[in-house]
Amino acid sequence: MNRKKLQKLTDSLTKNCKHFNKFEVKCLINLFYNLVGDVTERQGLDVGLDRNAFRNILHVTFGMTDDMIMDRVFRGFDKDNDGCIAVSEWVYGLSVFLRGTLEEKMKYCFDVFDLNGDGFISKEEMFHMLKDSLLKQPSEEDPDEGIKDLVEITLKKMDHDHDGKLSFADYEQAVREETLLLEAFGPCLPDPKNQKEFEAQVFKDPNEFNEV
Numbered sequence: 001m002n003r004k005k006l007q008k009l010t011d012s013l014t015k016n017c018k019h020f021n022k023f024e025v026k027c028l029i030n031l032f033y034n035l036v037g038d039v040t041e042r043q044g045l046d047v048g049l050d051r052n053a054f055r056n057i058l059h060v061t062f063g064m065t066d067d068m069i070m071d072r073v074f075r076g077f078d079k080d081n082d083g084c085i086a087v088s089e090w091v092y093g094l095s096v097f098l099r100g101t102l103e104e105k106m107k108y109c110f111d112v113f114d115l116n117g118d119g120f121i122s123k124e125e126m127f128h129m130l131k132d133s134l135l136k137q138p139s140e141e142d143p144d145e146g147i148k149d150l151v152e153i154t155l156k157k158m159d160h161d162h163d164g165k166l167s168f169a170d171y172e173q174a175v176r177e178e179t180l181l182l183e184a185f186g187p188c189l190p191d192p193k194n195q196k197e198f199e200a201q202v203f204k205d206p207n208e209f210n211e212v
Contacts, residue, residue, distance in 0.1 A: 019099035048084030072112040121166040129185040
């Protein structure tokens with residue numbers, strides 16, 4: 001991408017991006033094109049990160065291991081649902097993923113956990129996510145029974161209107177009372193250590209002399 005196009009794209013994305021400054025947006029754009037390989041110029045296509053490339057970033061960079069959650073995070077970034085993440089979706093997605101307010105993170109996490117996109121987190125969805133995210137421990141008991149018990153305990157704590165499923169209002173109220181419940185059904189945000197390392201690596205000032 002030539003300098004003029006990069007400048008234009010940086011300006012446009014910075015204007016609509018709450019949590020990154022112009023320098024940071026430029027770094028993220030550069031990283032994006034390094035990751036996808038700059039084939040836009042040759043083919044005249046809007047190139048994006050496909051599901052596998054994105055999952056690889058979530059796994060290697062942010063230590064995520066849960067396939068179901070990684071798939072939902074991909075869908076959270078891929079706003080137009082075209083099967084790949086464009087440069088704008090990359091920047092805006094990372095803005096919430098790395099630096100979002102509690103409100104933005106609640107909306108993002110709820111959408112990740114609402115597996116079928118119907119606006120609720122059902123008992124079945126909780127069961128699938130908790131089954132995936134809990135460590136498989138060999139025991140005499142049927143592990144599914146333990147997970148069902150956990151779903152009931154979670155509902156008791158979070159289902160404020162007692163309708164047997166979680167609406168966003170239920171989830172929001174529970175998280176505001178206890179922030180740890182933000183990722184109640186699996187880790188879908190970076191931990192502080194991975195976030196710090198990613199930002200330190202990506203947002204390097206080119207004027208600094210870094211010892212190799």
